[in-house]
Structures are given as C-alpha cells and as structure tokens.
Amino acid sequence: MERKQLCALLGVLIILLGCAVGLRIFSDRLVSVYSPSGIERTVKRGALKKYLEAGWTYEYENASVTMYSADGRLVTVPSEDVEAYKSVGWFDKIEDAASSLYTDGGKELVIFRGCAESYSPPNAEKWKSLCDASTLLYDKSGKSSRVFTDNVAEYLENGWLRAPSEIDPSMKLVALTFDDGPSAEQTPRLLDICEKYGAHVTFYVLGSQAEKYPQILARAAKIGCEVGSHTYSHKQLTKLSSDTLKSEIEDASAVIESATGRPPRTLRPPYGAYNASVAESANAAIVLWSIDTLDWSTKDADQTVENILSGVRDGDIILLHDIYSQSIDAAERVIPALQSRGYILVTVEELINLRRGKLENGKTYRRVEYLPST
Numbered sequence: 400m401e402r403k404q405l406c407a408l409l410g411v412l413i414i415l416l417g418c419a420v421g422l423r424i425f426s427d428r429l430v431s432v433y434s435p436s437g438i439e440r441t442v443k444r445g446a447l448k449k450y451l452e453a454g455w456t457y458e459y460e461n462a463s464v465t466m467y468s469a470d471g472r473l474v475t476v477p478s479e480d481v482e483a484y485k486s487v488g489w490f491d492k493i494e495d496a497a498s499s500l501y502t503d504g505g506k507e508l509v510i511f512r513g514c515a516e517s518y519s520p521p522n523a524e525k526w527k528s529l530c531d532a533s534t535l536l537y538d539k540s541g542k543s544s545r546v547f548t549d550n551v552a553e554y555l556e557n558g559w560l561r562a563p564s565e566i567d568p569s570m571k572l573v574a575l576t577f578d579d580g581p582s583a584e585q586t587p588r589l590l591d592i593c594e595k596y597g598a599h600v601t602f603y604v605l606g607s608q609a610e611k612y613p614q615i616l617a618r619a620a621k622i623g624c625e626v627g628s629h630t631y632s633h634k635q636l637t638k639l640s641s642d643t644l645k646s647e648i649e650d651a652s653a654v655i656e657s658a659t660g661r662p663p664r665t666l667r668p669p670y671g672a673y674n675a676s677v678a679e680s681a682n683a684a685i686v687l688w689s690i691d692t693l694d695w696s697t698k699d700a701d702q703t704v705e706n707i708l709s710g711v712r713d714g715d716i717i718l719l720h721d722i723y724s725q726s727i728d729a730a731e732r733v734i735p736a737l738q739s740r741g742y743i744l745v746t747v748e749e750l751i752n753l754r755r756g757k758l759e760n761g762k763t764y765r766r767v768e769y770l771p772s773t
C-alpha cells in the first residue's frame with residue numbers, strides 16, 4: 400500500500416469516527432416532544448421544562464412509569480422524571496387523574512377529571528357521586544352498607560333500617576330543628592318526609608300554635624320526633640317579669656304535654672335570648688344552634704340546602720322554621736343528602752343523651768360533638 404492510499408483510508412476512518420461521535424452528542428441533546436394535540440417536535444433537552452409547563456410531553460429511552468393527565472392523556476417517563484411531571488399537574492396513579500360517577504341503579508362510569516364538566520347539568524342528572532347515588536342502610540345487627548337508590552325500597556322491605564336500631568355515640572349524628580310551628584300546611588308535609596326517610600327531627604313549637612293543632616304534635620311524637628318548647632307566645636324572655644316569664648314557659652309546657660303525653664325536655668328561647676332567670680325557670684335544657692340556615696330571611700330552598708351542606712359537622716344542631724314552604728322543600732333534599740353522607744338524624748334530646756349521658760335542666764347546648772372517653 401502506498402503512503403497516499405494509507406492517508407486516504409486513515410482520513411475516511413477519522414471522518415467516520417467523527418460522525419459517530421457527533422451523532423451521539425447530537426442524539427443526546429435532542430428529544431422528541433409532543434403537543435397536547437399530538438404535534439411532534441424535536442427540541443433540545445435544555446428546553447424541555449418550558450415545553451412540559453406548556454402541556455407538552457416527551458419520550459425517553461428506559462421509560463418505566465406511566466403518567467396520566469386530568470384530560471385523559473398518558474405518557475411513559477423514566478422514574479427520575481416522575482416528580483417533574485407531578486409538579487406540572489400529572490398523576491402517577493390513574494385513580495388520581497380520574498374519578499367514578501354512578502347511576503341510581505349502580506352503574507359506574509370512570510371519567511378523567513378534566514372531562515367532568517361535560518357531565519355537569521343537564522347531563523349530570525343521571526351520573527352522580529357515590530354519596531348522591533346511594534344511601535347508608537343498617538341491618539338488625541347494626542352493620543351498615545351503602546345501597547344504590549334504586550335498591551333501597553327492596554332492602555327496607557327486607558328489614559334493613561335507615562338508622563341503626565342502637566345508635567353508637569361515635570356515629571355521625573346531626574339534629575335538624577324547626578321553630579315557630581306547628582303550621583297546618585307545612586308541618587304535616589315535613590312529617591311525611593321524616594316518616595319516609597326514618598328521620599327524627601325536633602320541633603320548637605309555640606304554645607299558642609300548638610293549641611290549635613294538637614293532632615300534628617301527637618303524630619310527630621308518635622314517629623319519634625321531639626316536641627320541644629319555643630314558649631307560649633314568642634316573647635323575648637330576658638325582658639319579662641318573673642311572673643310572665645314563668646307563664647310563657649309553663650303554659651307552653653302544659654299544651655305540649657296534653658298533646659304528646661310528655662312535657663318538653665328542651666326549650667329554645669325566642670331570639671336565642673336567655674339569662675340566669677330563664678335558665679332557672681326553664682325546667683328543661685336550653686337549646687340554641689350551631690348552624691343558622693337563615694331560611695326565614697332568604698326563603699330560598701337552594702340557599703338553605705347550601706347553608707347546611709357546605710358546613711355541616713358531626714353533632715351540629717341546625718336551625719330552620721317549619722312555617723315556610725321553602726324550608727320544607729329544603730328539608731326534603733337535605734335529609735336524604737345528610738343520610739347519604741352517613742349522618743343519622745336524631746332529635747336534640749337523643750343527641751344530648753347519647754353523647755352527654757344525661758340532659759341537664761338549665762344547661763345550654765349549641766353543638767354536641769362526640770367526646771371520646773380517654
């Protein structure tokens with residue numbers, strides 16, 4: 400081989416080697432990225448963050464973890480990049496990117512969170528959260544089970560209950576209370592709803608109204624509701640002479656006892672106004688409230704439902720009035736909604752007895768939360 404040929408061969412080898420090295424560097428520095436609509440672009444690695452933040456994805460060798468976006472895309476990335484993806488809103492578990500909706504009949508639909516809007520009203524009528532599509536029912540031994548709405552009637556026929564036959568104080572409890580009644584039109588409607596859902600509520604009745612409708616009170620007591628006192632004629636008790644204070648309380652008690660067979664055990668003073676003399680004369684526990692729905696002011700069922708469901712906590716005592724049709728409309732929606740969230744609707748007296756052992760005359764109660772014995 401001549402020297403010239405040797406040089407040429409060496410030159411070709413060097414060029415080939417150069418190309419190989421160049422190609423390696425080149426391919427290390429560029430990656431393919433994909434836009435949300437699927438456009439592919441080759442970009443420098445250094446620019447990846449910018450593309451990721453704009454919703455693009457990229458592909459790697461040695462990718463091992465599948466990541467999910469809330470709008471239903473998926474991409475496989477190396478495990479060291481999982482955190483980077485999470486930081487721009489991707490999920491490494493499909494359950495986190497998607498959620499399930501259900502029908503009253505128990506059909507399940509898994510949708511990506513980003514698509515949830517297409518299932519909002521009017522399309523949402525059929526697809527609901529698990530809570531809204533089902534109800535907690537209890538068997539005789541107290542075991543609970545979530546039952547889809549369409550099957551509830553059948554379970555009830557087979558002896559299942561809306562509330563456990565024996566309530567454990569650590570269960571979620573809530574007390575709905577209705578002041579200023581009874582009303583000839585609204586209170587019986589509310590009692591129908593209570594009966595339908597097996598809910599116990601408390602009525603703080605006025606003696607002057609109760610006198611006119613003793614049969615409504617008798618029915619309330621018969622289905623497990625409590626009839627408490629809201630005094631005889633709704634005067635502000637803190638402004639009365641001791642004699643008038645006494646008769647406001649005693650006259651109401653007498654009317655309630657003659658209608659239900661039992662004197663009231665709890666008193667709700669009008670306007671929530673009380674003092675030491677009220678406490679002394681009450682001959683009952685003084686019950687205020689922890690949620691004021693303002694139903695008397697808004698007269699709007701949607702708003703009343705919202706005011707309850709947005710803030711309800713275990714042990715709440717909720718103030719409503721059974722003299723407005725909108726308040727009963729609200730109760731009709733709120734009672735099953737609370738039950739589907741696992742709340743048992745109890746009377747105020749039940750709530751206090753279960754949680755505090757015994758109801759104390761003259762003592763004030765607002766919210767009766769569970770206090771685990773230590």
Ligand code: NI
Binds near residue numbers: 578633
């Ligand atoms: Ni009142």
